[in-house]
Amino acid sequence: MKLTGYRNLLFAAALSLLPIATTAAHAAGTLTVALETDDGSWDPIDTFTLTWGRIGSNLYDGLVLRGPDLKLYPGLATSWQFLDDNKRIRFTLRQGVKFHDGEDFNAAAVKFTFDRLLGPEGAKGPQQANYTSIGSVNVIDDYTVDFILKTPDPVLITKLAGYGAMIVPPKYIQEKGDTYFNLHPVGTGAFKFVDYKPKVSLTLEANPDYWGGAPKLSGLVYRFIPEAATQVSELQSGGIDIATLVPISLIDTIKGDPKLEVESITGPDVVMLRFNSADGLTKDPAVRKAMIEAIDRDAIIEQIMQGNAKPIASLQSSLSFGYDPNLKPLPFDPAAAKAALAKAGVKPGTNVELSFIGTNATFREVAQTVAAYLQAVGINVALKSYESNVYYTDLVPHGKTGPLYQYQWGGWTFDFDNTAYLLYHSGQFWNPYIKDAKLDQMLEAQRATYNVDERKKILNQIADYAADQAYEIPLYNSNTLYAVNKRVHNLPPTPDIRFRFVDTTVE
Structure with missing residues (x-):
């Protein structure tokens, strides 16, 4: 039995096989999401916005994942253990994972990611400050790494479920350079980069080899629409499927449309x-x-x-x-x-x-x-x-x-x-x-x-x-507030709108 998406996270967390029925992953069209901001770079260390994280959560994976229930689950690390009076964390890595360009994910990629994040390149952006408790990352073998902490950090595992520490491909970046990587991202995520039009859109396609199970969507399109009223208008006309900017004044209008629905839940903002x-x-x-x-x-x-x-x-x-x-x-x-x-x-x-x-x-x-x-x-x-x-x-x-x-x-x-x-x-x-x-x-x-x-x-x-x-x-x-076309299915309410669209479908 092949587990997909979020169910796979639950399986890994429990470390036991649960009797959950699944169906074969299948392409079911393209989902279009409107976001407020184009961050201009798709390198995880270059930004701090939730808008970036909403895209990055589908392009990349971290060692740890957070589910829509806000609980932490294994990601590219299947387990971790604090050692030496909490001065060292040993991560066991997931095997058989590849980056979108075919490069192997392994301990060397984890070390490269954190050396880069904590080095001169990372110092140019706002993410580095979150991870300065890490003194070094030591490769034990191809699928084991030790994080040596120079200061205590009781929130580090939680931070690893964020988006600044998402794992990046060493060979690709070394060959192409940082500037190219900013605009042509490669990760291990459920969707792969296709096209980027600054201030207009970012297009992704399903990664059929995703370790969490192939997405049921064939593709994702993120449209950058900074005006909330325009997002709602596009939602009403069918130009987008999800509006992440919803003016309070238009909530009743959206609710009055039989093909749309509004989600309003307690969030972190x-x-x-x-x-x-x-x-x-x-x-x-x-x-x-x-x-x-x-x-x-x-x-x-x-x-x-x-x-x-x-x-x-x-x-x-x-x-x-x-x-x-x-x-x-x-x-x-x-x-x-x-x-x-x-x-x-x-x-x-x-x-x-x-x-x-x-x-x-x-x-x-x-x-x-x-x-x-x-x-x-x-x-x-x-x-x-x-x-x-x-x-x-x-x-x-x-x-x-x-x-x-x-x-x-x-x-x-x-x-x-x-x-x-x-x-x-x-x-x-x-x-x-x-x-x-x-x-x-x-x-x-x-x-x-x-x-x-x-x-x-x-x-x-x-x-x-x-x-x-x-x-x-x-x-x-x-409140976390967003509006969705009812043709979208299997989209659990997510307080920070960092949807992972592995199991989502559209009619």
């Missing part, structure tokens, strides 16, 4: 307004707290998000390890905000810029509402929008934002460590402004222990401290 806490008006924590108190976030959730979001007090959803249900956000209190601003010497009519990504219609409405709330307490907000690639590659990492700037974080590890470390620790790629020695100490302390209870305690303290310093305005945890 948190939406916030971060402060330039290094200089200017928002350097003062009292001013930051006043600006938080000026905004009715519950009203934004109810009226703009129409209930498709939840309140947050820290930068994580309830799905995240480290989430503290007892931590409450500052209440909406415009009178207290006005008094605090006056005490801090902020004159009525003071101007600030709010930087945001202009293509998201829902957030544009949120930004306009925030501006109105702040104007009511005497702060005039100038809204300045940017294209998403410019925003995330140039503006934020280099500290070029206004005093307030939009930020959305996917929390892809479902562990607050990854969010907190990368957004709060001094010198991190996504943290241009915060330099706080006490916060750095706590962030490092929770990474130094494998004790689950101790880690959770410290992560709670980090969230509490960051809230007390008011480093951002936590707006809401947005």
